Structure formats: C-alpha cells, structure tokens
Amino acid sequence: MAKSQTTKRDEEHELTRRALIKWSLAAGAALGVAKSGVLSILEKSAGKGTAFAAEAAATTRNLHMIWGNGGAAHLTLLWPHPKVALANNPQFAWHRPGMATNVAGTRNQLVRGPDTPWEGLAPARQMTAFVCGANQTHTQAVTSTATLNGQNIYGVIAALQAAAPSVVPVVAIGEVNYATAPGSPQATGTNNADGLVNLFNSAASQANGLLVKSQDANVYKAQYDAFTQLNRAAARSTQKQSYQTASSAAGFLGRNLASRLAVTPADEARYGINGNTRGAIAQIGRTFIVAVKAFKMGLTNSILMPGLRDDPHGFFAGNDGTVVPPQLKLVFDGFMNDLIANTDDATGRSLADDFVFSANGDTTKDSRNRDGWPDGSSQNHNVLWVWGGGNLFSGWFGELPATGNVQGFDASGALAPYNGQDTARLAMASLAYAIAKRDERLISPFANGIQIADRFGPAKVQ
C-alpha cells in the first residue's frame, strides 16, 4: 500500500530522531558524560519525547559465563537438579546430602542448598534452568547450548541489544566462542578483569601522558577532526560512519575511566575475596566487580567470560566441596547485591532490573555419580542456566530423576522425552526473550515462530 506523505514524514522524523538519540548517547558515553546529562541536553534541544525515547531500554544487559572443560559441573552444586539433591543419596554428586530444600513459590521446582546464591530474591526472580542440548565433553567452544536456529546466541543477543548505545557493545574475555549474527557488532577481546578496565583506559590520559591535561585532550580531538576532513574520501557516504566512530574514539582518548572501573579492596571485601580465595574464583569475582561498574556507566551491553574450567573429576575425593561452592556463592551474592544496589546512571533504575545472567558449559558431568565424577550424562543431556530477572518462569524445565532417563520438555514447557536439539532451541529462544524484555516481535527474526510467552515466561504487559 502506498504511504501517505504524513506517514513518510513521520517515518523520516523517527529515523532522524533515532539517529540523533543513538549518536548523542554514544558520544556521551565515549566522553564520560553521564547519560542523564545527555538526556537533559536532548530534552532541551529536541524535546521531551526524544529524551524519553532515549531513556527507555528495549533490551537488558547480559553477562554470560561459559564453563568449559567440565566446569559447568560446579553449577550443579549451586543450582542442583532438584530430584538429585533431594534424594539424599550419598553416591550422588551433591556435596550437601540432606541439606537441600525446595524454594517456595517458584513456577517449576527449584531446589537450593547452603551454597545456592541469591536465596533472598523473590520466587519469580529466582534462577531458571533448562535441561537441553548435548554433552560436548570436552571443549571451551560450547555450541549445543549456544545456537539458535543456526545463529550464535551471543551474536543474537548482541543484535537484539544493538539499539542500546554503548562504547564497546560486546566484550569477550578470554577464549569464548562469540560469532556475529545479522545486525550484531563485533566483540572486543580482552584477557581478564584488568584487561576489561584497560579497554576503557588510555595511556595518553595517564600521568605523564600526552593528553593528561583536558586542554590538550580538547585540542587533540579538534585537530583530529580537522585533519580527517583533509582526507579526500572522508566525506563519502560509505566512509562517514567509520570516521564518526573514530572521532568518538579520539574524544574518548583523553578520558581516563580506569580509576572509576578499577577493583578496590572494599569491592573485594563485598565479594568475599581474600587471601584464601582460589585464584580462578577471585578472577571471576573481579570481573563481576568491573562488569557492574561498566554497566552502571553504560560502557557495554554484553560481557562474555569464562567460568571455572578445571574439569573437577577429583572434586569429591578432596576438600573442594567445603571450599569451592561457598567461595562461588560469595562472589555470586556480591555480584547480585551490587547489581541491586547500583543504579543505571541514565535511567536511575536498579541495574538488576535491566539485566540477564546466563551460563552454560560443555558438560555438567554425571550428577548421580560422585566417584571420579565422570563426564557422561543421562541421554547426553546438558543444561543452560538463565537468571531472567523475572522475564522467565523460575525453576527447572526438564528434569533429571533420581533413577532412570533424563526428561526434556516440549514447546509448552511440559515434561517430554528428551530431545537435545528441540530443547536447546526452546531454551535459546527463552534466553533471547528475557533479553528482549518479553518482546516476542523483537526476537521473531531469530526465533522463527517459537512461542515463549505463557510457556517459558510471563507475557509482556501491554
């Protein structure tokens, strides 16, 4: 149908307004200006409607952990298979026999133990777990629980988040298998939490650096822009976007955000990190600390990071059961407490209200056999954990009974004979649904007709 002139003009206005919002907020983030300051400027220059549109976030931020090389088995000690934990069987791979209890009020069964994080959250905001995918012993590049209809789920998430401005949209820490999806940005790699800080730091802005003085930083930015205009092709439409990005980077160079991102002793104390904390767990905690700060400042939307990758076959033979899960609980609790306590600089909302956590691994090991904790799993199943912040029904979809084969779930969420591929599709679509804040239209290009509302998560409130 032909569009009316009014419709065309409205669409052009919306397109222009969208571009103005996007570049204003990205430039503000690059220059270290609080998003609220940018919104104030937008309100004065472009009206309240534009400012409100800029403030509303259509998607959540995301931190995803990949526990390769058998590390996901640790997650079964934090958020265990309900029937395995409740069976009170000393042969099972549950480190607290007799100490598991049902979490009251969750949509599906969820069980906690003494080392289960986030126990104080409301039932609707507890963990969701999907029995899905396939055992992939051993690999760091988990794919069976990271693919949605042929697309890398991390790329899909980044594509959904593409409209949300940030300095570095996706950060990949260590060896993680990020791949782009249509509309997603490239990931920026770094090695660890310190590297994450340095992404938003520059040598030039540090002591004795070239741009340590703000006057020099301003001169540098202005002269960079002037010099680029002398590049003959800089005005070409196919090059403008790159030069605009680079111009933001030139302005960013003189801002030193490391002091605001760096891990402090007080941070570590909140996360229970001390001299007795295992090195790998301390690294996880430090990454969590920096992630919260980066989210608060709107510097990034998505962080992919490794979990433990220690292939814990000997876990139950030593004292790991009294050390590792409690230390993990401390860092996870510190993380959630920080997300709840800190507010987004722009929206004023708690960070936890616009955040999704997810985790997967290559194998969860055999939860019903602690002797040598073998890598095999019933029906070759795997698991995806998602904290959807209330956007998904809490509890387990699918179950591993105390005896017999694992059960999967069907498109309605009900128990069904296990099918790794089908359950993985539904689980991935559910993760995307949570990121998209229950907007099924937004995820439809990737979900290809999978229905999540009222099956795996509450419907969007219109």
Next chain:
Amino acid sequence: MTRLTLTTFLVASLAAACTGEVEGTTPEPDNKPPEGSTTGDEETTYDHENNFDPWVIIDRLAKEGPARYTSRVHSCPKPRYRTLGNVLRSLGVNVDNQTALSAGRLYRDGGPAMGEPNFANRIRENLSVTTSGASREFDIWAAAAPEIMTALGAGTLPRCPGVTLFDGNTCREDGITCLIGTPATAQHITYCNTTVSSATQDPANPDHGKRLAVAAMLAAAYTCE
C-alpha cells in the same frame, strides 16, 4: 409429454448426473486446500529472507546510498593489525619495546582490542572501525610520537631519508608528507602549526605541542586502511 420435451428432460438429467450439479450451486473443487490454510505454501511461493531488521537497512540506505552506488565506492576498513605494525616500524618505532605504556608494548598487548585475527579459534580479523580499536590505535600513535620525532629528526628513516618534520616550531611540508604518506597541502601545514601552538606550554617539555601534532596527524591518516 412431447417427444422433444422428453428428450430435453433426459439430456438435462444426464448432464446433471455427469456433473453432479444441483441447480443454483457451484461444484466443489477437487484441489481444495485444508481448512484454515492459504492457497500458496513453501513449495510454491518465494521464501523471503526475514532474518534482518528493515530499519537497519533503511538507515544504511539513507546514510550510504543504494547498493548500485556503494558497490563502486571505497569504504573505510580499519588498518590490519599486521599492517599497523609494519607502518610503526617504517616510522622508526620499536615494536618490540618491553617498557610499560610504550608504543611497542601497547601495540603487542592491544591485539584483541584492535580486532586482530585469532586463527586458532577460527576468528578472522575484524574489518570495522570500532571505538575500542580506534582508541587503542590512537593511543599507540600518541605513545609513538616521541620515537617518530626522534627518527625523523635524525633524518635516517628509510621511507624518507634526510627529511625533517619541524623547523623550530613550524611544521614542514615534506615532513608531513613523509608522516602521512600522501602529499601534504597548505591546510595540513596550517592545522599542524595550530596544533603545536594550541597545546599547553610546558617549559620542561618544549616538544609537547609537536608530539600532539604528530599524534593527531598519524591518527587521522591511518584511521582507514
């Protein structure tokens, strides 16, 4: 009943029997689709690609132009990681420098931020200019400015032997040309001189403005490959 009337009646009856028609109704088609379905299906209609955001495409068309134009015009990929290293060496920068915050150290540590390839994990080099990548590259140029000025001052660079960058505090055309790799214009010289004079003046660091100019020129020249 006349013979003609009887014949007409018999022919009409025969026709009705053959077609199954009852006067006043239309026949049921043999190929009626199932209840609730459409006439076409995946086998008979074009399967449109729907895995994209149309607003992104409209946005790109509005900014860049149609494909028949953009396919004939250069874009702006970022300098390859290895290429950047070669350029740094050609300008007299010690890429193997171990000193913290030196240009060489920033270059060697900045691969992930600049999107270097990771062939072991089958990840190709990032081609786009990103904020993090450009920030790191510009940081390298800022750190490399003193080394480059020293090399140019000594007149020993293979790419432009005997060329110097400054006459006192005034920028030289041949020096700028050597630096950026393309013929310098009068505007290049003007902007370079402006940068030198606009920087903060530090008696303990008299070359500060010149370093700022070198860093800005190199960043602008090597934004795109």
